[in-house]
Amino acid sequence: MTVFDDAIPAVTKLDPSLLKGLRQAAADALDDGVEFYVNSGWRPPEYQNQLLRKAVAEYGSEAEAARWVATAKTSPHVSGEAVDIGKSDATAWLSEHGAEYGLCQIYKNEPWHYELRTNAIEGGCPHMYADPTQDPRMHE
Template identity: 80%
Template structure:
C-alpha cells in the first residue's frame, strides 16, 4: 500500500481548514446583512417631489357617528303633524310665533269656528335648519335656486324663521281668512301662496296691502 507523505497530509488539512474558515466567514456576513437590513427595504421610498403613498384604510377617518341633521329635523324645529290648530301649545311651530300674530290668529279662529271653520297650522315658526332643508328640497324639486325662490325663502329672510308667518290649512280656512282676515290684521302676502298669512296691523283700518306675485317680488327677500 502506498502511503501519503506527511507533508501532503499537512497541506490537505490546511486547505480544509481554510475552506471551513472561509465558509464560516461567508455565513457570518450573510447573517450580518440580514440583521441590518431596513425593515421597509421591500417598499422603496418615493422619489423626491413625488406624492406620498395613500395611508392604509385603517388610518382613514371614521364616518361621523351622529345621524345627519336632515334625519333629526322634528317637532323642536317646527315640524307639525296633521291636525294641529292655532290653539295647540304643544308645538313650537305655534308657540314660537310672534305673540301678536298668534293672538290675532286665535281671535280670528274663534270667530271662524262659529262658521264651522277650523284653523289648522300647516307650518308656522321654523328653525334655521328646517328652513335650510326646505330650501334644498325646493331646489331639488324645481331644478334651480331661482325657481325654488318663488316658493321657499332663505333662512336669513324667511318670515317663518322669525316667527312672523303662518301657513293656514285647510282650504276653507284660507278662504275664510281671505274674506275676513283684514279685520284682524291678517293678510295674504303672496298671490301664489293663498295659505301664507302675516300680521299687518294697519290693515284693520286700511285693508290689506297689495300682494306680491311671489316671494321673489318681496323686497325683504333681497336684504
C-alpha cells in the same frame, strides 16, 4: 295642529301679536264652522335650509325655488312672523275676514301664507306680491 296647540313650538314660537290675531280669528271662524289648521308656523333655521335645498332639487334652480321657499335669513317663518294655514275653507274665510284681525295673504301664489299687518285692520290688506321673489324683504 291648530292655532290653540300650546305644546307645539311651530305655534307657540310665533310672534305673540300674530298668534293673538290668529286665535281671535280662529275663535270667530269656529262660529261659521271653520277650523284653522297650522300647516307650518315658526321654523328653525336648519329646517328652513332643508326646505330650500329640497325646493332647489325639485324646481331645478335657486331662482325658481325662490318663488316658493325663502332662505333661513329672510324667511318670516324663521322669525315667527308667518303662518301657513291649511284647508281651503280656512284660507277662504281668512281671505274674506282676515284684514279685520290684521291677517293678510302676502303672496298671490301662496293662498295659505298669512302674516300680521296691523294697518290692515283700518285700511285693508296691502297689495299682494306675485310671489316671494317680488318681496323686497327676500333680497336682504
